[in-house]
Amino acid sequence: QLQLQESGPGLVRPSETLSLTCTVSGDSISSLTHYWGWIRQPPGKGLEWIATIYYTGSAYYTPSLKSRVTISVDTSKNQLSLKLSSVTASDTAVYYCARLDFYSYYMDVWGKGTTVTVSS
């Protein structure tokens, strides 16, 4: 059964870099028929797509975060990663990783999410 498990520090200081990892089990991150991505949800707010990557390394970013975000895959570890630099309190959110269908362009499997708080 496919499972996605996010991990990372629960607390990040302002101006530092947030680093998250998503471990994929039950599927290969080198799948030809899926993308992998990150979505976040600030407290009390809606969902926001952040970034998506194909196993080849082709990456796509939401315009508002593009200058601060890097998404990557480690095929040897079957992991997806997200780095968000120069964080502020507005980056406080639950961060979800997800698998996206390559042909129908939707999120078909979600992780449970990890909470990240930006505070000094």
Next chain:
Amino acid sequence: QTVVTQEPSFSVSPGGTVTLTCGLSSDSVSTRYFPSWYQQTPGQAARTLIYNTNTRSSGVPDRFSGSILGNKAALTITGAQADDESDYYCVLYMGSGIWVFGGGTRLTVL
């Protein structure tokens, strides 16, 4: 900047029918945007309901259906149940590797 619009809130009576919509600030929503719909209850990850406009995800009851109504994507719940009370999000694929979420609709069943 692309804005995907949804009703902020909606209410439906148990057993009733409700249609939530998903619009686009700069265009009409069509199947080429591959509209998908997600249900989220507080504190939980989202659950995929509908993809590719009108295809139900595995295990989703047939009281949930998707369509294009006029210039918007639509999610219709027929025979609403108490546990349908959730937040509902649409997502549009804009092409070139870009996805955009709508702001979400909070559905109350009462």
